[in-house]
Amino acid sequence: MTLKFYKYQGTGNDFIMIDNRKKSFKNDTKRIAFLCDRKFGIGADGLILLEASEDREDDFKMVYFNSDGNESSMCGNGGRCLVKFAQFLGVINGKATFTAIDGKHYATIDEHLVSLQMQDVLHVEKINDAYFLDTGSPHHVSFMENVDQLNIKETGARIRYSETYKKDGVNVNFVAPQEDYLQVRTYERGVEDETLSCGTGVTAVAIAAHKEKLIQNDKVAIVAQGGSLSVSFDEENGSYKNVWLTGPAQFVFEGTILC
Numbered sequence: 001m002t003l004k005f006y007k008y009q010g011t012g013n014d015f016i017m018i019d020n021r022k023k024s025f026k027n028d029t030k031r032i033a034f035l036c037d038r039k040f041g042i043g044a045d046g047l048i049l050l051e052a053s054e055d056r057e058d059d060f061k062m063v064y065f066n067s068d069g070n071e072s073s074m075c076g077n078g079g080r081c082l083v084k085f086a087q088f089l090g091v092i093n094g095k096a097t098f099t100a101i102d103g104k105h106y107a108t109i110d111e112h113l114v115s116l117q118m119q120d121v122l123h124v125e126k127i128n129d130a131y132f133l134d135t136g137s138p139h140h141v142s143f144m145e146n147v148d149q150l151n152i153k154e155t156g157a158r159i160r161y162s163e164t165y166k167k168d169g170v171n172v173n174f175v176a177p178q179e180d181y182l183q184v185r186t187y188e189r190g191v192e193d194e195t196l197s198c199g200t201g202v203t204a205v206a207i208a209a210h211k212e213k214l215i216q217n218d219k220v221a222i223v224a225q226g227g228s229l230s231v232s233f234d235e236e237n238g239s240y241k242n243v244w245l246t247g248p249a250q251f252v253f254e255g256t257i258l259c
């Protein structure tokens with residue numbers, strides 16, 4: 001088939017977008033892995049389908065696949081980019097309500113910034129010196145002094161395939177707290193490598209940093225390899241609600257491809 005696609009990125013986490021409201025794109029692991037391949041295909045960390053939602057309250061539905069071709073859990077940066085794509089298609093005007101695999105999301109657009117409401121986080125687990133929490137996707141968060149020299153692919157893979165996580169896998173975030181922001185590098189499950197940014201990851205980092213008492217505020221600045229994001233939340237008795245992820249989301253290019 002000849003496929004029309006659009007490419008977006010949010011702080012360097014990049015995605016292929018497909019308007020699948022007419023259900024013309026058939027999900028196939030091999031085809032999606034090919035499209036995401038940086039040498040043989042378009043190249044991306046993931047692929048996202050914008051579909052019509054069964055829920056009348058929604059503007060659209062989000063279906064997310066990692067670059068390995070498998071459908072996965074929530075993608076925060078992908079969700080923000082999809083909102084920009086929906087705006088381009090004329091499906092929304094400035095704000096959005098949509099359903100993804102982890103439930104309902106609300107979003108707003110303010111020029112180049114897209115804010116996305118993430119799931120409430122009611123449980124945060126401490127595992128040795130690190131944290132585990134689910135922000136729509138599962139995340140391991142480790143705090144350390146310096147992350148610049150770390151081999152993220154090797155160290156991340158060791159944790160992702162460890163006894164603790166090997167059943168479902170995990171995304172792994174390495175964090176170096178700085179004076180007024182958190183520096184983050186992330187290994188992503190399903191990409192099986194470092195990505196330049198991970199939205200559910202930086203959300204997990206902000207909450208884990210609050211648990212660790214590294215931050216007192218309910219708004220946190222995060223610097224990922226591909227750019228800056230912010231996370232805000234309301235904390236009450238250890239639960240995190242009204243969680244918002246904000247950052248840039250940009251169109252990169254469009255095209256057609258035989259697949």
Ligand SMILES: N[C@@H](CCC[C@H](N)C(=O)O)C(=O)O
Pocket residue numbers: 013066072073074075076077078137138170171188189190191197198199200201
């Ligand atoms: N890049 C994403 C996370 C995508 C899902 C993840 N790779 C997984 O399978 O858990 C984000 O921005 O949140």
